[in-house]
Amino acid sequence: MNIGIIGLGDMGRVYAKAFAKAGYAVFGCDMPENRGHREEELSPLGVRILADGHQVSSKADLLIYSVEAELIDHVVAQYGASAKAGCIVAGQTSVKYPEIQAFEKYLPANVFIVTMHAFHGPGFEPDQQKLVLIPYRSNDEVLQRVYDIFLKIGSDIAVISDYNQHDQIVADTQAVTHVGFESMGTAWSAAGFFPWENDSYLGGIDNVKILTTLRIFSYKPHVYGGLAILNPYARLHVKQYAASESELFKMMIREEKKEFRQRIYKARDFVFQESRKPLLLDDSIMREFSLGNDTGTRKHNSHLSLLSMVDAWHQLSTNPYDNLICQTPPFKLRLGIAEFLFRNEELLEESIEAALYDKTIRGDDLEFHSAVREWSSIIRYGDLNGYKRHFDQVRIFFADKLVQGRTQSTELIKRLSR
Numbered sequence: 303m304n305i306g307i308i309g310l311g312d313m314g315r316v317y318a319k320a321f322a323k324a325g326y327a328v329f330g331c332d333m334p335e336n337r338g339h340r341e342e343e344l345s346p347l348g349v350r351i352l353a354d355g356h357q358v359s360s361k362a363d364l365l366i367y368s369v370e371a372e373l374i375d376h377v378v379a380q381y382g383a384s385a386k387a388g389c390i391v392a393g394q395t396s397v398k399y400p401e402i403q404a405f406e407k408y409l410p411a412n413v414f415i416v417t418m419h420a421f422h423g424p425g426f427e428p429d430q431q432k433l434v435l436i437p438y439r440s441n442d443e444v445l446q447r448v449y450d451i452f453l454k455i456g457s458d459i460a461v462i463s464d465y466n467q468h469d470q471i472v473a474d475t476q477a478v479t480h481v482g483f484e485s486m487g488t489a490w491s492a493a494g495f496f497p498w499e500n501d502s503y504l505g506g507i508d509n510v511k512i513l514t515t516l517r518i519f520s521y522k523p524h525v526y527g528g529l530a531i532l533n534p535y536a537r538l539h540v541k542q543y544a545a546s547e548s549e550l551f552k553m554m555i556r557e558e559k560k561e562f563r564q565r566i567y568k569a570r571d572f573v574f575q576e577s578r579k580p581l582l583l584d585d586s587i588m589r590e591f592s593l594g595n596d597t598g599t600r601k602h603n604s605h606l607s608l609l610s611m612v613d614a615w616h617q618l619s620t621n622p623y624d625n626l627i628c629q630t631p632p633f634k635l636r637l638g639i640a641e642f643l644f645r646n647e648e649l650l651e652e653s654i655e656a657a658l659y660d661k662t663i664r665g666d667d668l669e670f671h672s673a674v675r676e677w678s679s680i681i682r683y684g685d686l687n688g689y690k691r692h693f694d695q696v697r698i699f700f701a702d703k704l705v706q707g708r709t710q711s712t713e714l715i716k717r718l719s720r
Contacts, residue, residue, distance in 0.1 A: 306362025516707025
């Protein structure tokens, strides 16, 4: 079985190394200007670097396009016709709609399509990481062949039969999750402070918020922009998240305690009413992962980002636990801290009281409200370049902490997964 990978960026290289380590013959290509670097890194591991996608396609029994979602149509248009008869073709983009459209337009009719989505970043090897296979032009035998290949590198595999279902789930697990954390980062940067230096952001939940925000901004913006803008279901989910946040914020300003509490508790009962299992996250572990000194006194926090998320799930009639089949580390952390808040009635009441009456945090909530509006507008208009610019502005603000944030969040994820 020859495995070909077109695109040896961060994720392409992770999988090239994993396949080579498992004993497969691996061929790959990247942009011409990157060839020397790719040969230096990958050739000693047994990965053969070829000149272009035509050469890779002609050799591959399993051919993986590992390119940005916004470029998938262009790249498949270049190399699709070179796929050999009987080859199995997959894509590694996080949104499948544009990928399947490109495969339909440019791939020969005599190849199979079983696409994939790895739900982890390049900081993790595939072993024990969630991966979804999506058969599109396939049969049971072909699907089993692909399944066995990924099983050999240790992937935790699930199968989703419809790429539309995949994109619907990803709209929640990734697109809205990222917008929530991106809005936190934007709010903190607009307010001009680092949250780990502020007593309103002490404690386990806020440690997770901060580290996950830094983790997201430590990666490249195209990863998140493609998810949010090219996924046809993402705009609906992001729109509802923005609407939930806006409606709750207006209630807070008007101090409508009865209506606010009723709405929050209806959302809690819808999402968490049947949750009798142990909590996804361990508070004692979460409290260990602080970027600050933790010498201050913790202030109450509205946790508006989490109240909005649970309300949006309620309004969309979405059960986030059903979406754990496509979980990413940030989504599991986001669901985990929302669960921790909503299943602790004392903490939830503290959050509600702070949201309604604590004026010392109202400025922070206003910054978050503005940030959610900004991100949702960019996504609604389909402005991918604007998305990248907005992302990079915040990234610069947190630049000195991004590496540490990614390192600590990786360790946090590993600790919480044990």
